[in-house]
Amino acid sequence: MTRPHPLAWADGPAGQLSAQPTEAESVPAARADQEPASQPSGRQEPGETDLAIASRALVMRFRGGQVAVDHIDLSVPRGSVYGFLGPNGSGKTTTIRLLLGLMYPTFGSFRLLGAEPGPGLDAVLPRVGALVEGPAFYPFLSGRANLARCDAADRTADIDTAPARIDHALDQVGLRAAADKRYRAYSLGMKQRLGIAAALLRPRDLMILDEPTNGLDPQGTREIRSLIKQIATDGTTVFVSSHLLAEVEQICSHVGVMSTGRLVFQGPLTELRSRGEPRILVRTTEPAQATEVLATLGLVEIATANAEVTARLGEHAPEKVNAELVHAGVPVAGLETIRPSLEDLFVELTGEGFNVNG
């Protein structure tokens, strides 16, 4: 694969890709491979970039005129766990369908493990484990028979090891005991697990999981989360979509945030966190006095509620502020610096709540 790509950007440094117009200031996503989980490992084919997924101005307009995906430039670094976030209906699943070749984009291009849409995509898809929009299987077949059916469709799978691989996948999601039950009889959680098992039928370089913990109980959610962590430790890139922040926050190294078809943020999770302005919170019985001191120090956006005073911290060191307060005789019962939660940042980014349909 020494052939130069017709679009020069695809072979250039990854940072070029993440330079989305609205997010020009974001740190190029691929620069964050200091994260422990992100060693690209020796799996890279020659000629592939260090991005597992890269899209450029990807657009999907449906026949009704609805634009489900609106010029998104994804940059998913190899070895990352990329949380693809957004409210329901923000275009996450459509994006995933485009990336997997289930749909054809109206405009734009992408590369999945270095392959462009077309015959090349079919060649890399065996290295991609996918769960799209919840599990779908044949209700009249057992879990094991369903996995055998998936594996039979794979023209590059090793036929001789199929039974062992199927058992291994069932073990990984804890479904071995129910393997011979009909899919029809599975609970929602078991169905979801079987969907993940199908993605685990062979070692993958990339896992694309669309809402993998949908319908799982808290215990199951935790299991899936640790499974994803484990998969990532093996060097597999994981692209996981979710509308639940808490889920993504715990396992992801990178995030992309979708809102009404647009990618409104993309970058390392740490970068998103650092976006929030820290504030100082002072608990005191003399809020008026505290307010005065803070104002003298030059803090802005001072707000008082009950026995709490908050202000934007800016460049001030909290311990110095504390010393000044005590020096001025303000009885300080408690003092802390607070950063806006990720949830606050997301709501800010997506404009609406996380349950609002865009």
Place this chain on the structure above:
Amino acid sequence: MSTDSVIAPARPTEPAGPAAAARPAAPIRHWLRLFRSELRIVFLRPRNIALLLLLAGAPVFLGVVLKINTPPPGSGGGPGAGAFIGQIADNGVFLSLFALFLLLTVMLPLAVAVVAGESVAGESGLGTLRLLLTVPAGRTRLLLTKYLTVLVFCLAACLIVAGVGLLMGALLFPIGPVTLLSGNSVSLAAGLLRLLMIVGYVAAALGALGAIGMAYSTFTQHAIAVMAAILVTVMISEIADAVQQVAVIHPYLPTNYWFSFDALLRMPIGWPEVLHGLESFAAYTIIFGWIAWVRFSRANVTT
């Protein structure tokens, strides 16, 4: 295509163990595996088993009814089923032919409609299509495999009707040299060979209907809509075929040659008619197979 070089060559860096992947491809062996899987899906689906049992039950029912109320030998005559019914009392082989003839009007097309409707639309509605395509099974490869499976089902359905008909005929009526429609008599073995040719002919007719169904199937995710559309197609074609005022279009109707298999029961065999029929089936298969492929290879899978 330089993209070929991306096709996973055996990657030495990959971990060994139960999950080692991407051996050098053995396309035929892998395709046979997919084909077997498709066959299992079709032939193990409870609904399809019920359909095949229903088809098997029809000759049993006809045999018993005709045994109880045997039409006088030589009765009937004339075109269509009547050509066979009078001969059943003399020769059980004709029960097989009578059953095929009778079931070809509705039951066999219905069975094909169910399977062809499920082939793409059913998978789409179930959501398993996205599963297969992301594996990836390959769109063209999957469509071809599915069509071959439909063909196998058509042949199996015809064989079941003819086979059970023959069995019931042998149990309930005498079996012997076969008197053809042209009046000549051929040995039982030659008669059975003709029966086998008729099974093949009817299966080809149904196979063409299956191709039409596959094409319909790529336009929707509702298998039931495809089934209805296939049956409506059959009905419209049969009605148009019966209206003499539109005789000019008769040769182009999909069902026009369905019942021409009686040409195989003459001495000598009416080959021109048989070949016209086979040409018509081939034309329908190619045209609708092409439509199915064009549509399926570009379709956005939204389910």
